[in-house]
Amino acid sequence: MLDLVADDTLANQIKEICGENVKKCYQCGKCTASCPLAFAMDVKPNQVMRMAQIGLRDVLSSSTIWICASCASCTARCPLEIRISYVMDALREIALKENIPPKEPRIPLFHKIFCRWVGWLGKLYELGFIMEYKLRSGQWFNDILMGIKMFINGKLNPFPTTSPNSEVVRQLMEKTSQR
Amino acid sequence: MPRVGVFVCWCGVNIAKTVDVEQVAQKASTLPGVVYSTSYRYMCSDPGQELIRNAISEHKLDRVVVASCSPAMHETTFQRAVSEAGLNPYFMEMANIREQDSWVHEDRELATEKAFELIAAAVERVKRAQPLEPLEFSVEKKALVIGGGIAGIQAALDIAEAGFQVYLVEKSPSIGGRMAQFDKTFPTLDCAMCILSPKMVDCYRHPNIKILSYSEVEEVKGFVGNFEVTIKKKARSVNEDLCTGCGLCIERCPTKATSEFDEGIGERKAIYIPFPQAVPLVPVIDREVCLWFTKGRCGLCQRVCPAKAIDYSQQDTYIKEKFGTIIVATGADIFDASVYGEYGYGQHPDIITSAQLERMINSSGPTKGEIIRPSNGKHPESVVFIQCVGSRDEQKGYPYCSRVCCMYTAKHALLLKEHLPNVKTYIFYIDIRAFGKGYEEFVRRVQDEFGAIYIRGRVGRIYPENGKLIVQGTDTLLGQQVKVEADLVVLAAALVPRKDVKDLARKLNISTDEYGWLMEAHPKLRPVETMTKGIFLAGTCQFPKDIPDSVAQASAAASKAIAIMQQESLFSEPVVARVNKNKCVGCFSCKEVCPYSAIEEETVLEQTSGLEKKIAKVNPGLCQGCGNCASACRSQAIDLLGFTSEQLIAQLEGLAKVERE
Numbered sequence A: 001m002l003d004l005v006a007d008d009t010l011a012n013q014i015k016e017i018c019g020e021n022v023k024k025c026y027q028c029g030k031c032t033a034s035c036p037l038a039f040a041m042d043v044k045p046n047q048v049m050r051m052a053q054i055g056l057r058d059v060l061s062s063s064t065i066w067i068c069a070s071c072a073s074c075t076a077r078c079p080l081e082i083r084i085s086y087v088m089d090a091l092r093e094i095a096l097k098e099n100i101p102p103k104e105p106r107i108p109l110f111h112k113i114f115c116r117w118v119g120w121l122g123k124l125y126e127l128g129f130i131m132e133y134k135l136r137s138g139q140w141f142n143d144i145l146m147g148i149k150m151f152i153n154g155k156l157n158p159f160p161t162t163s164p165n166s167e168v169v170r171q172l173m174e175k176t177s178q179r
Numbered sequence B: 001m002p003r004v005g006v007f008v009c010w011c012g013v014n015i016a017k018t019v020d021v022e023q024v025a026q027k028a029s030t031l032p033g034v035v036y037s038t039s040y041r042y043m044c045s046d047p048g049q050e051l052i053r054n055a056i057s058e059h060k061l062d063r064v065v066v067a068s069c070s071p072a073m074h075e076t077t078f079q080r081a082v083s084e085a086g087l088n089p090y091f092m093e094m095a096n097i098r099e100q101d102s103w104v105h106e107d108r109e110l111a112t113e114k115a116f117e118l119i120a121a122a123v124e125r126v127k128r129a130q131p132l133e134p135l136e137f138s139v140e141k142k143a144l145v146i147g148g149g150i151a152g153i154q155a156a157l158d159i160a161e162a163g164f165q166v167y168l169v170e171k172s173p174s175i176g177g178r179m180a181q182f183d184k185t186f187p188t189l190d191c192a193m194c195i196l197s198p199k200m201v202d203c204y205r206h207p208n209i210k211i212l213s214y215s216e217v218e219e220v221k222g223f224v225g226n227f228e229v230t231i232k233k234k235a236r237s238v239n240e241d242l243c244t245g246c247g248l249c250i251e252r253c254p255t256k257a258t259s260e261f262d263e264g265i266g267e268r269k270a271i272y273i274p275f276p277q278a279v280p281l282v283p284v285i286d287r288e289v290c291l292w293f294t295k296g297r298c299g300l301c302q303r304v305c306p307a308k309a310i311d312y313s314q315q316d317t318y319i320k321e322k323f324g325t326i327i328v329a330t331g332a333d334i335f336d337a338s339v340y341g342e343y344g345y346g347q348h349p350d351i352i353t354s355a356q357l358e359r360m361i362n363s364s365g366p367t368k369g370e371i372i373r374p375s376n377g378k379h380p381e382s383v384v385f386i387q388c389v390g391s392r393d394e395q396k397g398y399p400y401c402s403r404v405c406c407m408y409t410a411k412h413a414l415l416l417k418e419h420l421p422n423v424k425t426y427i428f429y430i431d432i433r434a435f436g437k438g439y440e441e442f443v444r445r446v447q448d449e450f451g452a453i454y455i456r457g458r459v460g461r462i463y464p465e466n467g468k469l470i471v472q473g474t475d476t477l478l479g480q481q482v483k484v485e486a487d488l489v490v491l492a493a494a495l496v497p498r499k500d501v502k503d504l505a506r507k508l509n510i511s512t513d514e515y516g517w518l519m520e521a522h523p524k525l526r527p528v529e530t531m532t533k534g535i536f537l538a539g540t541c542q543f544p545k546d547i548p549d550s551v552a553q554a555s556a557a558a559s560k561a562i563a564i565m566q567q568e569s570l571f572s573e574p575v576v577a578r579v580n581k582n583k584c585v586g587c588f589s590c591k592e593v594c595p596y597s598a599i600e601e602e603t604v605l606e607q608t609s610g611l612e613k614k615i616a617k618v619n620p621g622l623c624q625g626c627g628n629c630a631s632a633c634r635s636q637a638i639d640l641l642g643f644t645s646e647q648l649i650a651q652l653e654g655l656a657k658v659e660r661e
Helices: A009-018 A030-034 A045-054 A057-061 A073-077 A084-097 A106-121 A126-137 A144-152 A166-177 B021-028 B046-058 B071-084 B098-102 B108-127 B150-161 B192-205 B248-252 B300-304 B354-361 B405-419 B439-448 B501-508 B547-565 B589-593 B628-632 B645-660
Strands: B004-009 B034-040 B063-068 B092-096 B135-138 B142-146 B165-169 B209-212 B215-223 B226-233 B256-258 B267-269 B317-323 B325-328 B332-334 B351-353 B382-389 B424-429 B453-456 B459-465 B468-475 B480-486 B488-493 B495-497 B535-537 B569-572 B577-579 B599-605 B612-618 B638-640
Touching: A009 A045, A009 A084, A030 A045, A030 A073, A030 B459, A030 B468, A045 A057, A045 A084, A057 A084, A073 A084, A106 A126, A106 A166, B004 B021, B004 B046, B004 B108, B021 B034, B021 B063, B021 B108, B034 B046, B046 B063, B046 B071, B063 B071, B063 B108, B071 B092, B092 B098, B092 B108, B098 B108, B108 B645, B142 B150, B142 B317, B142 B547, B150 B165, B150 B192, B150 B209, B150 B325, B150 B547, B165 B215, B192 B209, B215 B317, B215 B501, B226 B325, B248 B300, B325 B501, B325 B547, B351 B354, B354 B405, B354 B488, B382 B405, B382 B468, B382 B480, B405 B424, B405 B439, B405 B488, B424 B468, B453 B468, B468 B488, B535 B547, B577 B612, B589 B628, B628 B638
Parallel strands: B004 B034, B004 B063, B063 B092, B142 B165, B142 B325, B165 B209, B325 B535, B351 B488, B382 B424, B382 B488, B424 B453
Antiparallel strands: B135 B569, B215 B226, B226 B317, B256 B267, B332 B495, B459 B468, B468 B480, B577 B638, B599 B612
């Protein structure tokens, strides 16, 4: 049984990061009803809101916060105007800061590698990015056929190119990663 | 030199805890003009008032300062006390040492000092008070009820029974309102028309009630007891005195239009009676669609009418009447559910509102009581209800709870099962609000006996698939997304303020709240009055309400109106604005800021030049003493009696002098 002790810390953290007040939620469940990925989540969006309300930090190790694709269907339909996709962002941020092992480790890994490549070149070098991701995630061979097809169709440039504004992008990445 | 008495109240410990009342009373006796001062535990109690009365006669006081709570609490109490002792009630002034001192401060020494300063200011002010007498005016023994729904009908009947004349003005062609559209009423399942139509007939037959249907209030002037109202009687194109209601014209009319009464799912003719029990039973020609008015031909109805009642040349007429009181019972609109793209209302014929389902269930409705899917005319096997459509929604709708939807949805689920025993009903809800007498039991019954499946959660999407509608929602109790196959989806749309209510509110000089509901004077203690004296509210124009609440409020409003009209004459507060004719330059800045339209124009002869000039004049019946005009007046020609500039400046000086010492 859950020993329930109401704790504002998590709700306040979320508010500080993204400005959203999770206490507004009255559990109508429209976010879950609208979510295209809810089927794959271990904790449904409305339950995430509930856990954030009462301060259950287990929410930080849920798969949900990583599976959320930030499509913002929930945000568009929330009758209380809570930007739930922002809340998910905030939860990801807290989870990373507190070094909570992600339940879907490949998703943050994907984001990390993506951001690093973009930071280097000012744009994405797909082939380099794919290879690094494949190596580090251990998913060496899946999607390989699609990769070959893309290469043949000229969708994957074999050589890296840089953006003329790569310096600006680099600074941008540096600034945002400081938080 | 006036002789002032100061009475300091302890208010138990409310004041005495933070203010040294005895010290204040003693110090107050040193103020110039104060001949007596004392303190007492509860000044508002009987012995407290007795103490004031005795002191007035004993010490020959002609001015009184009571230092206690806010005048909003006890001004009348103490005014009465001093007038019983023979003083003009406006020779009593209150110093608020509770709300403005003891309740908001902690430092006893400073709070005591502040109490003394407030008393000193009040003493200076009351020394310059003038005696004021209440104004008397006559009362018209006739009431106007705006809106002929169940609330308006009930109010009209109550007032008529008490022996006063009532004009019942209804915008649409018949009285009856929303209730006339209903099939059954929750939770007793009374047939709505069976209990409503006797009241409608009573209204029609009552010698004291005059029904003005197809009419609207055009202009309202005057004040309580003396409202002058212009009512526009729209051209009906049918002579009400000649028409027998035989219906031959309707039978022969070739033009069809969408029926407003059937919420858009049925048809009516261009000449029509909205429903069979309509009162008055006189048709109306809809000039927007009638061939005679749009194309200049046809004229069938006129030819067939045996009573020669059809009159195409009829014009709008205006009726001017005087009324003593007005009751507003204009009802509510239904939320436009099409703003929710995800629900698909207006895009798919099988997604309807509860009001449309109500007309479908009604045996005199467009389907004669058959519940069908509008897309194919067949009976539905599975029906999904969605609650809180437009209510409890800050984003696209209104944040409030619409109060009636839980109950009417439960009623619909029950009636559906009665009509179609094999139908499956699903209700998506957030919370069930069944607060009335017998309501909770009713909702339980709908679940236990009538098998409605309540699903706790909102719906995210509705889309058609294989001739069915797929409703995708959540069951928050299961913590899962759910899909329900439906033949018919019913949206419980919220009640919302009437679109044109702000217009009417402006005419009547009453206020609306942030959403557009008409505002009561006090949410708890004056729930049927408005801030404008003599105008009362009944029914859903104030906030969503069910029928029992509407009827109760209507009777309450009627009794308030009767209480005014049974008086021989009315007395008003003498705290009104007064114009100094010599100082007024006629700029009428006052007229712009007056919220009660109390400033009138007056032509006078100027004393020196003998020329005519226009100046402002205050109608004391309308003036509520807010003081806007006095502060807006550029030439300082307006004074608010009881709050004159002289008094207020003296009050300020009273405060300042204490500081200097």
